[in-house]
Amino acid sequence: MTDMSKRDAVVSVGRIYCDLVFSGLPDMPRMGREVFARSMDPVLGGGAFIAAAHLERLGRRCALLASFGTDPLSSALAPQLETSGVDLRFLDRRADAGPQVTVVMTGEADRAFLSCRAGDAVPSRFETALQWDRAAMLHIAEYATLAEQPDLVARAKSAGLVVSLDPSWDDSLIYDPNLLAACKGVDVFLPNAEEARAITGASDLEDALDSLAAHFPLVVIKCGGTGAMLAASGQRHSAKAPKVKVVDTTGAGDAFNAGFLDRYLAGHPLPDCLAAGIATGSLSVQTTGGVPAPARNGRSIAV
Structure with a gap:
């Protein structure tokens, strides 16, 4: 039988992308x-890898559950996996898994993404x-x-795991009327402001928050450079983000997720979790790419 007291780690599931980040666009x-x-x-x-890398930097064990290609582009970037500190015990290396490419275009006031899965x-x-036996959250x-x-x-809940989900923008899915029903059982829902509006159809973020709070125990809406807000069990909290020099906003929302979830799993009050998410997201935007510097001596567990 699993000792629940030893469960302190996160399993982060999703695709790994080979990001080509073009910075400093005039338009x-x-x-x-x-x-x-x-x-x-x-x-x-990719959100799964970026969140995992930030969780590891924060001292929270995180295993990446993903498939990764064996193509030349994936292989060239593979050393970044090994130096991230992320636990790779559940990583699949498969020829049909890549390359998954995202072209990231960032300017002073805007950004855009072009991806191929x-x-x-x-x-x-x-x-x-x-x-x-260490997994506490999916x-x-x-x-x-x-x-x-x-x-x-459902399978994660049956295994006793807390479940968090970042919907992430996808034109083909974000307006799916069945999205909320499909997410039934999620404990922590983490959209950004644009996603929250698209999912609920509400133009006002407070209305979007109220709408989502009817479906999830804890909803956190990330508002970029202005901060974040949350709703849980009748509570409402919001916090502003500090002004920092923005180099690249790629993965900032995933970095926020890591900061928030780390404190949440540690049992901190929700306002502290919100502050931690904002701090991690703010740190992320000051460097290129979403992944932080190698975590804790570059520790990783290879497949």
Whole structure:
């Protein structure tokens, strides 16, 4: 029998992307015109990996449940997995899993993403990951993963795990009228402001928060540079973000998730969790790419 007192780790599930981050754009590209970026950096991304890397930096053990390609681009970026500190025991290396590429375009006031997916969102080691004796939470980094495996939440709950979900923007899914029903059982719902409005149809964020609070025990809406707000059991809290020099906003929401969930699992009051999420997200935007510097001596567990 699993000793519940030893459960303190997160399993983060989702796709790993090979992000090509174009920074310092004077304007977003338009059809028929060419725009030159100040720099381009190839980095690993995807909400599952970014959140996992930040959790590890914060001292919270996190295992990445994902598939990763063996193609040249994936292989070239693979060392970033090894130096992230993330636990890789549940990682699949498969030829059909990549490359999953996102072109990230960031300017002073805007950003845009162009992505191409490959393979399945949920790798073969899913059941093994749920039975990991240290697992306390399953973090689902994008709704697309749940859409591909609808029983994901139910199986995690049966294994005794708390479940968090970041819907993540997907034009083909974000307006799905069945999204909220498909997320039944999720304990912590973590949309950003644009996603919250799209899912609820509410233009006012307070209304969106109230609407989502009717479906989930804890809802946290990330509002970018202005801060974040949450609702839980009749409580309402909000906090402002500090002014920082923004280099790249890629993965800031996933970094916020890590900061928030780390404190949440430790049993801290919700306002403290909110502050921790904002602090981690604010730190993330000051560097290129969503992943922090190598965590705790670059520790990782290879497959």
